[in-house]
Amino acid sequence: MDWGALHTILGGVNKHSTSIGKIWLTVLFIFRIMILVVAAERVWGDEQDDFVCNTLQPGCKNVCYDHFFPISHIRLWALQLIFVSTPALLVAMHVAYRRHEKKRQFRKGDQKCEYKDIEEIRRQRFRIEGSLWWTYTSSIFFRLVFEAVFMYAFYFMYDGFRMPRLMKCSAWPCPNTVDCFVSRPTEKTVFTIFMIAVSSICILLNVAELCYLLTKFFLRRSKKAANGKQHPNHENKEETKQNEMNELISDSCQNTVIGFTT
Amino acid sequence: MNWAGLYTVLSGVNRHSTSIGRIWLSVIFIFRIMVLVVAAESVWGDEKSAFTCNTQQPGCNSVCYDHFFPISHIRLWALQLILVTTPALLVAMHVAYQQHQEKKLLVLTGHADPKHLEEVKKHKMRISGSLWWTYVFSVVFRLLFEAVFMYIFYMLYPGYQMVRLVKCEAYPCPNTVDCFISRPTEKTIFTVFMLVTSSICIILNMAELVYLVVRACARRGQHNSNPSSRKSSFYGHKLSSEYKQNEINQLLTEQDGSLKDMLRRNPGLHEKSDRCSAC
Numbered sequence: 107m108d109w110g111a112l113h114t115i116l117g118g119v120n121k122h123s124t125s126i127g128k129i130w131l132t133v134l135f136i137f138r139i140m141i142l143v144v145a146a147e148r149v150w151g152d153e154q155d156d157f158v159c160n161t162l163q164p165g166c167k168n169v170c171y172d173h174f175f176p177i178s179h180i181r182l183w184a185l186q187l188i189f190v191s192t193p194a195l196l197v198a199m200h201v202a203y204r205r206h207e208k209k210r211q212f213r214k215g216d217q218k219c220e221y222k223d224i225e226e227i228r229r230q231r232f233r234i235e236g237s238l239w240w241t242y243t244s245s246i247f248f249r250l251v252f253e254a255v256f257m258y259a260f261y262f263m264y265d266g267f268r269m270p271r272l273m274k275c276s277a278w279p280c281p282n283t284v285d286c287f288v289s290r291p292t293e294k295t296v297f298t299i300f301m302i303a304v305s306s307i308c309i310l311l312n313v314a315e316l317c318y319l320l321t322k323f324f325l326r327r328s329k330k331a332a333n334g335k336q337h338p339n340h341e342n343k344e345e346t347k348q349n350e351m352n353e354l355i356s357d358s359c360q361n362t363v364i365g366f367t368t
Numbered sequence: 369m370n371w372a373g374l375y376t377v378l379s380g381v382n383r384h385s386t387s388i389g390r391i392w393l394s395v396i397f398i399f400r401i402m403v404l405v406v407a408a409e410s411v412w413g414d415e416k417s418a419f420t421c422n423t424q425q426p427g428c429n430s431v432c433y434d435h436f437f438p439i440s441h442i443r444l445w446a447l448q449l450i451l452v453t454t455p456a457l458l459v460a461m462h463v464a465y466q467q468h469q470e471k472k473l474l475v476l477t478g479h480a481d482p483k484h485l486e487e488v489k490k491h492k493m494r495i496s497g498s499l500w501w502t503y504v505f506s507v508v509f510r511l512l513f514e515a516v517f518m519y520i521f522y523m524l525y526p527g528y529q530m531v532r533l534v535k536c537e538a539y540p541c542p543n544t545v546d547c548f549i550s551r552p553t554e555k556t557i558f559t560v561f562m563l564v565t566s567s568i569c570i571i572l573n574m575a576e577l578v579y580l581v582v583r584a585c586a587r588r589g590q591h592n593s594n595p596s597s598r599k600s601s602f603y604g605h606k607l608s609s610e611y612k613q614n615e616i617n618q619l620l621t622e623q624d625g626s627l628k629d630m631l632r633r634n635p636g637l638h639e640k641s642d643r644c645s646a647c
Contacts, residue, residue, distance in 0.1 A: 109369045125465075132457060136377070136450065139369040145446045152416060160426045160540065271431055272539075285540060287427035289416065292438035300447075 109139050112191060119194045121231055122201050122238075126315040127246075130308060134191060137304045142183055146301070149293050150180045156289030163279055170275035170286045176263060179294070183301060186256040190308070193245035193252075200241040201232055234319070235326070243319055250312045253305060260302075267302055269294040371401050374453065381456045384463050384493050388576040392569060396453060399565045404445055408558050411551055412442045418550030425540055432536035432547045438524060441555070445562060448517040452569070455506035455513075462502040463493050495580070496587070504580055511573045514566060521563075528563055530555040 113135060120128055153175070159167045234242050261267070269291040276283040288294070375397060382390055419433045470488045495503050521528070530552040537544040549555075 110373065113369055113373060125461075129461070135369050136374065136454060136457075140374065140450065141447070143370050144450075145443045149440075149443065156416060156430060158426045158430055271434060272427075285427060287430040287540075289430050290434060290437075290440075292434050293440060293443065296439050297443075 109143060112139075112188075115198070116191055116194055119198045119201075122197060122234070123194075124234065124315060124318060126311055126318060130311040130315065131194075133304065133308060133311065134187070138183075138301065138308075139187055141297075141300065141304075142180070142187070146183070146297050147180055149290055149297055150178060152289055153178060157286065158289075159275065159280070159284050159286040161280060161284045163281055163284075166275070166277075166280035166284060167286070169277045170273070170280060170284070173275060173277050174273050174286070174288075179260075179264075179298060182256065182260060182263075186252070186305075189252040189256070190249050193248040196245045196248075197238070197242050200238055204232060204238070239319065239323065243316065246312050246316050246319070250309060250316070253309050253312070257302065257305060267295070267298045269298065371405060374450070375401075377460075378453055378456055381460045381463075384459060384495070385456075386495065386576055386579060388572055388579060392572040392576065393456075395565065395569055395572065396449065400445075400562065400569075401449055403558075403561065403565075404442070404449070408445070408562070409442055411554050411558055412440060414550055415440060419547065420550075421536065421541070421545050421547040423541060423545045425542055425545075428536070428538075428541035428545060429547075431538045432534070432541060432545070435536060435538050436534050436547070441521075441525075441559060444517065444521060444524075448513065448566075451513045451517075452510050455509040458506045458509075459499070459503050462499055466493060466499065496584075500580065500584060504577065507573050507577050507580070511570060511577070514570050514573070518563070518566060525559075528556070528559045530559065 116131060116135075120131055123131065154171055157167060157171045159170055161167075232238060269288060271288060271291045273286045273288065274283050275286050378393065382393055385393065415437070416433055419429065421429050421432055423429075467488055471485060474484050474488065493499060530549060532549060532552045534547050534549065535544050536547050
């Protein structure tokens with residue numbers, strides 16, 4: 107089970123996401139997971155071997171390393187990415203549950219079931235409304251919470267996002283205060299800032315998606331309330347269908363004519 | 369998610385690119401990413417462990433290495449390649465959006481059978497209209513990223529040659545110490561190679577930009593002289609043909625009259641459909 111497997115699992119969720127959700131997933135995989143795997147892991151690869159203290163005292167280096175790096179950046183990022191991508195599985199489970207129900211209905215030969223075969227049920231994309239809307243919104247909310255918690259944990263543990271070259275350590279068994287040198291501090295600072303920046307972009311995307319879902323929800327509610335008073339249902343469906351068609355046609359064929367002749 | 373995953377994501381974009389775009393993508397994957405993975409990473413693999421300073425002072429090695437190599441060539445190239453290939457995803461997203469619109473249109477006109485839906489997925493989008501702008505922006509961003517990274521390289525490592533010996537006097541090194549870089553000649557060769565391929569990619573991007581602009585101007589010229597040749601999307605074109613018009617007429621007569629009733633009741637809908645000017 108590795109990042110590739112996570113990519114496979116989450117790729118399925120992609121189909122039922124909003125466009126902002128799809129962008130978020132792309133940013134997550136290309137700018138965070140991929141950077142972590144191809145670049146960041148190499149930079150932090152020798153972090154303990156090349157952590158050098160100006161002393162021959164056995165054990166001092168280990169103790170100082172542990173004191174300054176309770177949990178490595180790489181591991182924190184890996185945990186963050188796993189926690190942040192997992193709420194999407196709530197949505198996947200809900201969709202799977204709905205599909206299962208529809209399949210059951212289809213097998214029972216229910217008249218209301220509008221699908222021709224099982225394959226169609228499997229391929230169908232569900233609209234984000236009703237209980238799925240609540241699941242989706244909660245998943246975005248949890249993502250936001252996890253991102254914020256990890257950013258705070260980072261800041262708290264490493265006192266700002268800069269990696270210093272030299273750290274002074276006086277933990278036992280180090281004699282007095284010894285100088286300890288971190289390996290590749292500048293490169294680590296660059297990557298830390300990069301990951302923080304991308305994390306902030308992801309937070310913004312999540313906030314945007316949340317706003318988009320809420321706006322859509324309220325618009326739909328007000329449309330329903332307005333429509334319920336004015337027109338009977340079936341006529342309105344036809345009108346909106348025709349309007350949609352006209353819009354799509356005029357969008358897709360800029361200079362062609364569709365004339366309806368009677 | 370690694371370079372192979374990126375390849376999977378980007379090879380889909382290939383279908384909707386121009387020929388120069390496809391050549392560019394091949395150069396990126398074969399001459400840059402592949403060379404990075406199979407060769408350059410092993411050359412720079414021991415860059416820190418084999419960086420030796422002429423001193424026993426603990427910490428001097430680390431500090432001098434950090435002073436001369438703030439960010440390793442390999443990481444810079446990896447970042448450059450990721451940022452340079454990502455604008456192509458804008459095009460992929462736009463194409464996916466257009467395909468989604470075409471599928472919706474098919475569903476609404478009652479042609480949502482698997483054969484037509486497959487055709488939507490398979491056919492190549494023409495680079496015109498808003499897709500042209502997205503494509504041009506993606507090429508401009510690619511150029512920008514390439515130029516920015518070449519400049520960063522030049523700033524961090526003035527000249528592209530890797531020297532054998534560097535003199536370091538950062539704390540805690542006592543006075544000035546000699547530090548020796550591992551495999552400097554091999555690193556120079558690969559740096560020059562990556563630089564050359566980067567320049568080739570910049571030239572290809574510029575050529576693609578020129579090609580797109582020239583094609584757009586030529587098409588505009590053709591538009592003005594021959595209005596009947598106006599066609600844009602695949603299904604827009606099909607729907608504008610007489611055959612499709614007949615089909616729509618047939619649909620109208622076959623329906624339970626609801627569409628015709630609607631047209632009678634709402635003459636405004638005529639105007640909406642006539643928003644597209646005559647061809």
